[in-house]
Amino acid sequence: MTSSGTNRGGPPNPAPVGAAPWTAAWELLLPAAATPPRARGRTLQTALREAVRSGRLAPGTRLPSSRELAGDLGVSRGLVTEAYEQLTAEGYLRSDRGAGTWVGGAVRAVGPLARDRAPRPAGVRADFVAGTPDLALFPRAAWAAAHRGVLAELPHHALGYPDPRGLPRLRTALAELLVRRRGVVADAERVIVVSGVAQAMALLGFVLHARGTPGVGVENPGSPEHGSLFASAGIGTVPLPLDDEGLALAPLQASGVHAVVTTPAHQFPTGIAYSARRRTELLGWARSVDGLVIEDDYDGEFRYDRAPVGALQGLDPEQVAYTGSVSKSLAPGLRLGWLLVPASLVEEVVERKRTMDLGNPVLDQALLARFVERGDYDRHLRRCRRAYRERRDVLVAALEEHFPGARVSGIAAGLHVVAALPDRYGPEDRFLGRAAAAGVVVRSSAHYGETAVDGVRLVLGYAHLPPARIRDGVRLMADAVRDHGARREPSAP
Structure with a gap:
């Protein structure tokens, strides 16, 4: 392609029918001509990369000479030459001496990314x-005040890699909160800060899988997420039925599992609270098989007609792993939760947490700690x-x-x-x-x-x-x- 088809006073004319294959991507290069001079070279390189990645410049396509492209775009030849050389060094283009510049074959075209979730249907009333929860109730003013306070008081050294168990200040605040509000047995050494109940389940799944646990019992009906979380750790799940008092004991005993996930304070989705008798029977089963009861206390704070039912973990902290989060009380987007595990599991769970993400963000942990300490959470x-x-x-x-x-x-x-x-x-x-x-x-x-x-x-x-x-x-x-x-x-x- 030559410059005869261009207008030097404005943008290039549309490419004629039957023009060279690369002209289909020409419009991606046009912003380079309109950007400020200092950004023009970088813009041209970015546009060329995008044309190759998207497949609009297919492998094997011959590009115009640097002189021709510079003339068509109205930029200096040096900018085009530099762009060709940079993208050749990166593998997007290849240059054969005396034979011109071509699109290389190293790049695989990438289409649009699929959405993680389907868009909300139009017309939902x-x-x-x-x-x-109602995210409009999020305490923005109190949260902002806590944020300012944390930034003012947090020492510089605290911004390094955190303890994978969690910030000591937050673990202490959570232990006091959970003992007071949920009746758990907790101290700071037993609390592990996690990115919500989902990560708590995954951590327990990895540890149980490493110990050779073949399957975990889950309530049926129950949360569909439990099955997928344990599957990601390589553990299958066994659906177990409920009766009017909670998890039915006979099917649990017959299942052969040694670990089970429960929501005893407010079963999801039936809404029942496990009876005192069923709580005792469930713990008796766990002791008889040296098993583990995983207690998902997802909304135990919200009880309207009397005081909240205390956590099952308080009855036997060595047979129950207890987990909860601020997803229902504050907002799920905060990705902050807690996990209390029997002493025999602490080291393995903490090591898994360390290799998974090196710990939760320090500022977020310090902020929640201050929010709890000052009574804002209550x-x-x-x-x-x-x-x-x-x-x-x-x-x-x-x-x-x-x-x-x-x-x-x-x-x-x-x-x-x-x-x-x-x-x-x-x-x-x-x-x-x-x-x-x-x-x-x-x-x-x-x-x-x-x-x-x-x-x-x-x-x-x-x-x-x-x-x-x-x-x-x-x-x-x-x-x-x-x-x-x-x-x-x-x-x-």
């Missing part, structure tokens, strides 16, 4: 998916409990109004309820489809592994929704069913 929890109790009551009232005969359970604690609707609203898949068409996102208990039942059984998260949105969402579901005609029950003779 209410989202009842459980698991998220004040925030009180504020959230008031708000969430109000929203729970609004949801229960709305279900009673729009779905007469609905049975609501799991209301005493947590951030979600389970609503069993009468048979006339089924079948469940039809109900969910109509709710989705009305702009309401909701999951049934079957999503979490519960055996299919007649009627409709919904798991409804409410903490993240303002009261007006809760009322509107329940009304929209009811209208969607009513508009299509709920299945009528036969009238009594």
Whole structure:
């Protein structure tokens, strides 16, 4: 290509049909001509790299001479020559003496990256998916004040590589907090700071796998995440059923597992609290097989009708590994949590934590420590409990109004309820489809592994929704069913 097709007073003219293959990527080079002189060479190199990476300049494509390209872009020949030489040194281009410059074959074209999560569907008017607190309640002012205080008081040497167990100040604050609020047996040496419950599960999975543990029992129904987290550590999971008191003991004993994950304070998703008898039986099983009970205390702080049920770990800290986080109390994006393990596991878990990430960020740990020490965390929890109790009551009232005969359970604690609707609203898949068409996102208990039942059984998260949105969402579901005609029950003779 020559400069005869260009306009020196403005950008190059569009490439003619049938032009050289490299002209398909020409527009990627145009910004180089418009950038300030100091950045022009770097911009040209970046644009050429992108053209090769994206595949718009295919391997084997011959590029114009430095003189021709400089003329077409209206830049100095030296800039083009330097760009060609740099990209040749990096392997993007190859240059044959007397034969010109070509696109090399070392680069594999990369397409757009897939999204980790599907985008939220357009037209959603209410989202009842459980698991998220109200992020609008995050205590920004108090958090900012704690941040300023930490930056002012943290010594320079504290910014080095942290102790993989966690900042001593935070471990001390968490130990005092958990003893006081959750009834655990804890001291600073037993607490390990982790990036949320997910990392705690992965760490335990790696340690158990190294010890030869073939499988871990998980509640069914339960959190789908537990299975995938242990699978990432090379351990399979065994679904174990529940009864009205908690994890059913006979299937657990027959399973042959020596480790089991539980949510005894507020089982997810059924909402039950393990009975005192079942807690005793579960610990008896663990002692008889020298096993491990992993206690996921994901929302134990939120109980509305009486004091929170204490943690199972407090009854036997040598058979129970206890984990929790600030994901439900503050915000999941903070990625801060804690893990308390039996003394026999501490060294192995800490070593796994060290090799995994060298410890959590020091500033974040110091900030949470100060936030807890000064009472800000307790004040925030009180504020959230008031708000969430109000929203729970609004949801229960709305279900009673729009779905007469609905049975609501799991209301005493947590951030979600389970609503069993009468048979006339089924079948469940039809109900969910109509709710989705009305702009309401909701999951049934079957999503979490519960055996299919007649009627409709919904798991409804409410903490993240303002009261007006809760009322509107329940009304929209009811209208969607009513508009299509709920299945009528036969009238009594």
